[in-house]
Amino acid sequence: MPKHIEPIQSVKGTRDLLPPETELWQRVEEEARRVFQAYGFREIRTPILEATALFARSVGADTDIVTKEMYTFQDRDEESLTLRPEATASVVRAYIEHRLYHEGGLHKLYYLGPMFRRDRPQKGRYRQFYQMGAEVLGSDHPAIDVETIEMLVLLLERLALQEFTLLLNSVGCPRCRPEYLKVLRRALEEVRANLCADCQRRAVTNPLRVLDCKVEADQPIIERLPRMVDYLCMECRQHLEAVKSGLQDSGVAYQDVPRLVRGLDYYTRTTFEITSGALGAQNAILGGGRYDGLSEMLGGPPAPGFGFAIGEDRLALAVKEAWEKQPIEAPRARRPLAYIAWMGDAALGAAAKLARELRRQNLSIEISYQPNKLKRALGTASKIGARFTVIIGEGELASGRYQVKDMGTGQQDEVEADPGKVAAYLHEKTAKREGSNPATGERT
Ligand SMILES: [Zn+2]
Numbered sequence: 001m002p003k004h005i006e007p008i009q010s011v012k013g014t015r016d017l018l019p020p021e022t023e024l025w026q027r028v029e030e031e032a033r034r035v036f037q038a039y040g041f042r043e044i045r046t047p048i049l050e051a052t053a054l055f056a057r058s059v060g061a062d063t064d065i066v067t068k069e070m071y072t073f074q075d076r077d078e079e080s081l082t083l084r085p086e087a088t089a090s091v092v093r094a095y096i097e098h099r100l101y102h103e104g105g106l107h108k109l110y111y112l113g114p115m116f117r118r119d120r121p122q123k124g125r126y127r128q129f130y131q132m133g134a135e136v137l138g139s140d141h142p143a144i145d146v147e148t149i150e151m152l153v154l155l156l157e158r159l160a161l162q163e164f165t166l167l168l169n170s171v172g173c174p175r176c177r178p179e180y181l182k183v184l185r186r187a188l189e190e191v192r193a194n195l196c197a198d199c200q201r202r203a204v205t206n207p208l209r210v211l212d213c214k215v216e217a218d219q220p221i222i223e224r225l226p227r228m229v230d231y232l233c234m235e236c237r238q239h240l241e242a243v244k245s246g247l248q249d250s251g252v253a254y255q256d257v258p259r260l261v262r263g264l265d266y267y268t269r270t271t272f273e274i275t276s277g278a279l280g281a282q283n284a285i286l287g288g289g290r291y292d293g294l295s296e297m298l299g300g301p302p303a304p305g306f307g308f309a310i311g312e313d314r315l316a317l318a319v320k321e322a323w324e325k326q327p328i329e330a331p332r333a334r335r336p337l338a339y340i341a342w343m344g345d346a347a348l349g350a351a352a353k354l355a356r357e358l359r360r361q362n363l364s365i366e367i368s369y370q371p372n373k374l375k376r377a378l379g380t381a382s383k384i385g386a387r388f389t390v391i392i393g394e395g396e397l398a399s400g401r402y403q404v405k406d407m408g409t410g411q412q413d414e415v416e417a418d419p420g421k422v423a424a425y426l427h428e429k430t431a432k433r434e435g436s437n438p439a440t441g442e443r444t
């Protein structure tokens, strides 16, 4: 008797992305690449594995990410490695390692890929999650902040997301933040006992992170704490004002959120998040800000930077909901252009050759390698949504002409049994169909 074998499941907090969802993701990524490239960003691909020290130094040794959420392990040669929990540190490491700063000027880099954090799994949050992000290295000019945020708003508009809100704040710089932290620490001493356990610890180790706490009972206390904006130095204040007036000039609405800090220690000055109405106010789909000292923290030259990361899992969720509500063209499942139905062993060679030649012209072709009856083959063709079925049986082989059936209209034509002729026929028929589409404004 065969032994029962328990199937293996995917790891908790990870998931498979299946079609048609992958097609939605492809659409989102294509749009992102197009918009990033229009703003002069070029792609960088960094490794998923990095030295653990990279994140301890940049993200911050006392952040939740580094203390609780990283996938860290000793490699066989004892080196401590980590699956990247975010990509900004990696991009800056690469910038320093390859001395990109020698070329001078601005470096605008974007990336797409998986990140790893051992977070509590919940809707739209995964332990292997995906980010699309970009970094501008080499300038602290507020116009960089404005232009990058403007680009993000354009991307969200292109994706037909309508209900989103830009939250804006400044977290100051190494000159003004210590003074604020002193005041904040003092204020926290008085209320500390009433805060959640995490905040009681943060109040000592990393008081800024208290502002970020999501525990309901802490909110009224946090609302009354001193605010960074009231302690900004002259330069930081001017920088923030310049970002705000730049956003107004580009027609980008924002909301001042004085307690907005991000979960990473390297931020300076501008911090921002965009939340989507579709996912609820707590759910940022993207966030970012300025990190003027990060390059130095990682042993590089001064290289002010600004960047963001979009949570692709949550963005895809928001986009899907938005597209369902609006009469816009949702991503169509990729349908094959033609299904090749062959009857009798003698036809198989000709059918395989036709499929090969048509695919070389980038036409999407399906073919079954199981012997079939015509009726059954036509059933398969309509089930998979093929627009045409090419029929090759003994009669077609003898006459040297294939039957091509339009699955939409039912019309059937004879086409010379030559892959080039069949391709030309399919091109002509699809061009006609698209031409009569009112959306293209063309007439045939
Ligand atoms: Zn400052």
Ligand SMILES: [Zn+2]
Residues within 6 Å of the ligand: 195, 196, 197, 198, 199, 213, 214, 215, 218
């Ligand atoms: Zn708390």
